[in-house]
Amino acid sequence: MSRFSLRTAFARTPNPLSQAVAERHARGLSVLDLAETNPTRVGLPLPDADLLARLPASPFLYTPEPFGLAPARAAVASHLSQRGSPVDAAHVVLGASTSEAYGWLLKLLCDPGDSLLVPAPGYPLVDVLARLEGVHARPYRLPAVHGFGLDVEQVEAALDARTRAVLVVNPGNPTGHFLHEGELVALADVCARHGLALICDEVFCDAGWDTEAGRVTSVAGRALPCLTFALSGLSKVAGLPGLKLAWLHVGGPAHARDEALARLEDVADAALSVATPVQLALPALLAHAPRFQEALLARVKGNRERLVQARPADAAWDVVPAHGGWSAVLRIPRVPGEEATCLRLLDEGVRVQPGYFHDFGGGAYLVLSLLPTPEVFTAALGPLARVLSPPAG
Ligand SMILES: Cc1ncc(COP(=O)(O)O)c(C=O)c1O
Incomplete structure (x- = not known):
């Protein structure tokens, strides 16, 4: 057997x-x-069907780049910069999906047996992704009385000695509650005090249906005191999950950010998972x-x-x-x-x-x-x- x-x-x-x-x-x-x-x-x-036939270069020529092709990373940086804070393409990493990016971050931050704090109610696949990396997904409650918004005290109460990172899904899946500026500041402070990374899953951030004041649209490019990762991708931004391209932005204090990028380069280099055609098409896909x-x-x-x-x-x-x-x-x-x-x-x-x-x-x-x-x-x-x-x- x-x-x-x-x-x-x-x-x-x-x-x-x-x-x-x-x-x-x-x-x-x-x-x-x-x-x-x-x-x-x-x-x-859907985008025009001939978009993939009009690529700016040959989709068959292979240029292995762990973080993705430069024009594609620049397109993501400019897309993220439209959310308020300027984003440097050097801090953008391309992957095949947000799920893959979760896996990379868990490899980067956690040893087997460590834990990631995850919001509950939340997105159930995160538990699976954590488990596949040997990591415990420990829930912190989003209280119903807060309309399932963040309560930083709940995050601090859920921490233990093996916690390495806190996940925020903004806006929440399935609750549709946005993170607010004051909550982000308090959460980043908790993360900085405990030496934790903040992972912000922003796949639904464009789908806000009112102009509620004070909502956080992205943590990418924000000057926060902890190592910060912003995740999104074509799946929800352009409604194209089958094209398999997502991104993660690395931010936070320069020393931690640069060390994270150096280590992520090895993780990404082991897979080189994003296909060339979708990278070449990315500027046009983001324009759609x-x-x-x-x-x-x-x-x-x-x-x-x-x-x-x-x-x-x-x-x-x-x-x-x-x-x-x-x-x-x-x-x-x-x-x-x-x-x-x-x-x-x-x-x-x-x-x-x-x-x-x-x-x-x-x-x-x-x-x-x-x-x-x-x-x-x-x-x-x-x-x-x-x-x-x-x-x-
Ligand atoms: C909150 C959240 N994050 C990530 C994903 C997965 O995105 P991807 O298709 O890029 O892996 C989903 C998919 O439903 C989701 O709901």
């Missing part, structure tokens, strides 16, 4: 919900899928991003409004307030609870996600993607309101 690592010993039993979805598909029954988060499947604008973001914002804002309007005034459920992101969170009655409600909705042909995928840690919640077309989203709202507010008696 071969031996395998504990870090790949993931539970493989499908949960009752994914079983029910598979059965429904097997029976040929349709689903109004409010768990759809793939931006290429919901009719949002505003068109995608405009359509995306109209979509998520429109669907959110439809959802809020579908809620009867006396409903026992609420749409949790948020300022951005691709999802909506519903607070629902504890009885019958998340899974039973998801299964009832599926019987009515509507798929949503239970809050427990995201570790809400109390209460009962559903998570809905705001990406589906208005037709699909609207069609799902009738069954949703019926299942969530059954007639009395």
Whole structure:
């Protein structure tokens, strides 16, 4: 019998919900899928198909550069600089995905057994990525009373001797709450005092649907007292997850930043993972991003409004307030609870996600993607309101 690592010993039993979805598909029954988060499947604008045929140089010539080709890094620096602080291309590292960038940062910062503090509720893949690096993802709570915003005391309370870094997802997935200036300053201070790095996942930062004052749009280029990493990529910025290009910006005190870059160069050099064609196309792909973001914002804002309007005034459920992101969170009655409600909705042909995928840690919640077309989203709202507010008696 071969031996395998504990870090790949993931539970493989499908949960009752994914079983029910598979059965429904097997029976040929349709689903109004409010768990759809793939931006290429919901009719949002794609770049011109011939963009890849008009590359500025041959896609077949290979120039291995651990951090990526200079024009592509410069395009990312100029994209990030539009968020407020000037960004130097020398501090930009290209990778194949944000997930890969997480892996690189965990290799850079943590030894096996060390820990990364992660927000809860949060983005579930981070636990998997940490585990694959032998790192513990220790949750710090985003309190419901703060609308799932950051509470720096919760971060400090979750620290232990093996903590090496703190993750902030800005705006939160799935809660859509932005980090605010005062919170960033307090958090960076905690990180500096404890010698921790701050990792800021900013993949949804363009998807803010109001002009709330004081929100942080990016930590890239900011003068913060701790080693700071800002992560994003084409997946959410241009709605192109299949092109496999993401970036990470390294910032913070010059000595720590330069040491981090020197070490990251070895990590990136071991993989050289970004394909040449997408790097050559990056300036044009980033030029397409505003068109995608405009359509995306109209979509998520429109669907959110439809959802809020579908809620009867006396409903026992609420749409949790948020300022951005691709999802909506519903607070629902504890009885019958998340899974039973998801299964009832599926019987009515509507798929949503239970809050427990995201570790809400109390209460009962559903998570809905705001990406589906208005037709699909609207069609799902009738069954949703019926299942969530059954007639009395
Ligand atoms: C918060 C967050 N970070 C990162 C990612 C992954 O991005 P990528 O496709 O670049 O790996 C996702 C994907 O849904 C996400 O929600």
